[in-house]
Amino acid sequence: MPLAIDTFHQIQGGQSLVKALGHPLAAQKAHRLLELLAQEKSIVVYDPLNQFQSFVALYKVAQLNIAAILVQKTEAIGQTVLGYVTEPITALPHYPRAALFLAVFDSGVFQWQIQSLLPPKMPLFTLDILRLADQMIANSQQYLDPLNFATNFVLFRESQNLHTRLTTANYWAGYGAKKASLWCILFDESGKSLAQWQTLLSDSVHTITIDSQEVKRRFKLPDFTGSLFIHVINVAGHDVVKYALDIYDDHANIISSTHDANAWPADRYAGLPAPKAGESVILWIQNSQPCPIPAGEIGLNLMGTEEIAWLEQPIAPFATYPLKVADLLPHATWPQQLEIQAGKYFVRPRYEIITDHSRRIAHVNVERVDLVADQQISRSMPWLGKGYILPAPILPISRWKTLVMPTPMATGQQSLPIKLIAYDGLGQVMASHYFGNIPRSQSVAFDLDTLLTETQLPHDYGHLELVYDFEAGMEADGWLHGLFRYEDREHLWGADTSFGSHIFNTVLTYKNEPQSYTGSPPGLTTRLFLRLGRDSTRTFCHLIYPASTPWHPYSHTQVVLHNQKGMEVARKQLTIPCSGSLLWYYDDVFDAQERAAAGAKAYIIVRDATCRLFGYHGLINAQGTQFSLDHMFGF
Template identity: 50%
Template sequence: MPLRIETFSNVTGGSSFFKAVGHPLAAPKAAILMARLASFGPVAFYDPLGLLSGLAEFYDLSAIPVAGVYVQNVERVGTEVFGHAARAVTELPESGARTVFVVAFDSQRCEGHIAHLIPREVGVVSLDAMRVPEDMLNNPGHYLSKYNWATNFAWFRDEDGQHTRIVSANYWPRYGAKGTRLWACLFDRDGRPLAEWTEAMPPSDGTVVIDSRQVRERLGLGDFCGTLFLHVIGAAGHDVVKYALDTYGDDGTVLSCTHDANAWPAELYAGLPAPREDERVSLWIQNSHPTPIPAGAVGLNPMGSDDVRAFDREIPPFATVALDTRDLFPDARWPLQFEIQAGKHFVRPRYEILAESGRRRIAHANVERTDLKPDPKLPVLTGGAIGKGHILPAPLLPVARWRTILLPTPMSTAQTELPVKAVVYDRDGAALAEHRFGNLKRTDSVALDVTAMLGKTALPGGWGHVELVYDFEAGTMADGWLHALVRYEDVNTGHVAETSFGSHLFNMAMVYRDEPQSYHGRPPGLSTRLFLRLGTPWDTLCHLVYPASTPWHATSDTGLVLTRRDGVEIARRKVAIPCGGSLYWRASETFTEAERSAAGDHAYVLIRDTTCRLFGYHGCLAAGDSAFSLDHMFGF
């Protein structure tokens, strides 16, 4: 059974309650509160906001003698809450309670409603006993304001010559934030806090860098592999902590990058590949809550199969464990893909692939939607009002060096069929080749070698991009949540990187069901602000795609702004990408050595375009081209 907590709704956005009660600083206070309630019972639970069931998922309330559960909403009277039939709060005087527990933050108003119903000798406590320090709150008067809870988790390792680096930007002042700070708490593999610290954020648009080697040296730590909890204090405009996570080693064979963890634990994830014969695939599970994950509560199944095999170990609060897929499915091999039964216990997970050659890479799975249904309008609108419709664009890296492989991945429980095709475009947006997958069943795992599909077709510049789109000649079931995993293999070294993402409607004046998406504000999103971290000491590659569902501006008007770590612009280049085309470029070839030297360490490139929406991928190239990394970029 998944945790019965609200984490994210595609209508209302992210929930703040689970973040507030599950915060690392709230958990010790919760233990004190529960002990107090157990000692001063019987306790009448007053649950005016419907939060009690969620609280009980995180904390053991069984030692508290219950005098009844009381509610304010007439329609909730008689319903089961925390194993008890809810009573009207007007019955509270007859409860015989010694303590009333108001299950709410900012409880003064709720307490005022029932003050006349509480006997004078009865004590009153509330969730306010679990509040984090007031100076960590952007809006102390509204504790559950989403801007009080700009938090996220990062997988963080520094052991056996393996290191991690988190890179982001202080984008909150752009939306009116002042004096932003970062609070971080590092948990070890067993969920024990190793260290916590608070640091000032850089000026507006400045770079945020947390390197595991520097953290280890500064705090005098030994080896660790666990979770870094991040809380941006003073956020505005965005309650999402976005970052790029680089993993690198002491030698040139270890290099990869991945995206932020997505701060809301989901019931299901998908897009986890099975290993090739010479590989092992480990799923990194980071318990995102202050309660253990019971043995058997999470597991895997081949996509489309009911053969769910559970992980048989309990995972302590905030602990990190590696689940080797071969332990559950020893015979499963690529291109088979797994569905992850996560039960809302952890954020979007990373997986690590270790080849027999010793090369490693990290990538992430994606949230599998449980709330979608097929949209019968999409086959009608595609080719008409929404043009090409939903597009999933991915780079076709220079074919002389890289092999590009695309694997469609079901990402909704409603996707029993996937009618899709892949179309390859050159850099100018001319279609070169097409592969029709047909109407894939949920159990189908069909990987397409895009490079081989091109054969000897001339490719100007040696690169382009591929788009996965619906093929409504093959079938009509579609919901707009189209995903794929794209794998890139270096034909010279054997190093591999992979990335996965979903489709969107791009660059069209019309709006359909919140598409084209906007980073901030209402759709349509028709501009670009992408963060490209520069991979000191590596070179940085970037592949920008200009997808368009309907005809749009003939070329982009894109600025590449080399920015110092304090947010100061150092240099700027203008590029024009043809509509429907793409641009592959490297930082070392775009900005001079003098400009890069002036930018210094931890600089980044802001990719800005006010005329169109670009989709971007970034990566790093190790010295001597011994390894590379690639993942999609984030915008703000």
């Protein structure tokens, strides 16, 4: 059964209670709280905010002698919670010899409210025992303020010839954050803590880099594979920790990238590709909770089927487990897609595809369990044009093959009415492909070679858009996703990237679209982070200007080069036609003198105040034999 915790709501956003309860430092204090409660002969639980069940989901309370569960809301009286029929808090005097567990943070006001009901000398315990140290909290008056819990997990490993590098920026400084710091704890594969450290960040938008080689040297560690938990303290503007994650080796023979993990565990994930012949697909499960994952709680099934293969292997708190897809589903094969039954135990996981000559890493996506078809989307077409758009690059066809796989990403999606529109870099439609109304159980991998040739694209590249096709079907919910696979025709190296659709570049709004990183929709500007390669590795960027309705004819895009400390080194102006795209390389746009002045840990901000762009970043090694690709993040 999935954990009985609230994690993320599309409207309300992430729920910080589960982060407060499950924080590694809070977990240590929770076990001490349980020891104290176990010493009491009888306990009455007061649960005014319905938070006790989340605590119970993460921590064992079976050893506690609970006499009653009391509530504040009259509509909650008489409900059955954990086998107890709830009573009103006014019944507290009926339990004079019990201890009281007030299951809330910021408990002071609740203690004040019940002063007249408290029997003399009644022991009192609250969730405030779990609070982090004051210096880790920006808003001490509201402990569950989401800005107090800007946390995330990272798949982090270090071996003799395989390394991990996280790159991001202190983008919170751009929203006024002062004296922010980065607190980290590294867990090994078994969930054991290997190292803890805290780094003070400067009050500028500067590079943040965590490299597994440096961590290993600093703490004199053996090789490790596990989870890096990061908590950014004193943030402003965003409570989401975003990052780019590179996997590399000593000789640039392995280059692969992915990005942030979505910080809230979900019931299900989808978009996991089954292996081709000769491939091994590893799903990296990072237990993101302070409780173990019991055997039989994590499972895989073919998309559109109900037959689930369960992992009969427990996973310790904060441990990492490499699940080989073929061990659970030995007959699954590309292009079949798999669902992950995750039970809210872990954040969005990574998967890794390994062959004799290559390895690449990517992520699956959150499969929504709360969506139903929305007829208003089709009825809005006269005003919203193409409406929801999922854009992806068409890399130079002479070199790369592009495979497109629409992916069901909500349990209510029984079919996907989709079409593909291919554009050249100038924004001209080159071709279209109609998928029809794809049944949930039918996995389709469309080879763009069957639609386009390099002679059709003036610059050998362009972009594609997946959109709803309401002539094929009316089922739409705005949660349109796709997996895009790119393969080097000569060297057989590959990269996977996946994302969901949005409404782009229209002043009209629908629900929370076009999304804005800050404030209310419509989001009509761009601020994207581009991390840069090291040494001889070459960085490229593919910027796409999608538009649901006609927008400005051309973008006015600034690419601003910063050094590690966030100081601007140089900026260039780029222009992209509406519905067009631009593929550019770092060393073509910025000359050798500018790159030298920027230094090794430089970064680029892609800024446009006139339109919302969508971007992809990649690296190519000096030999041109390996590359990485994933979508960029914005803030």
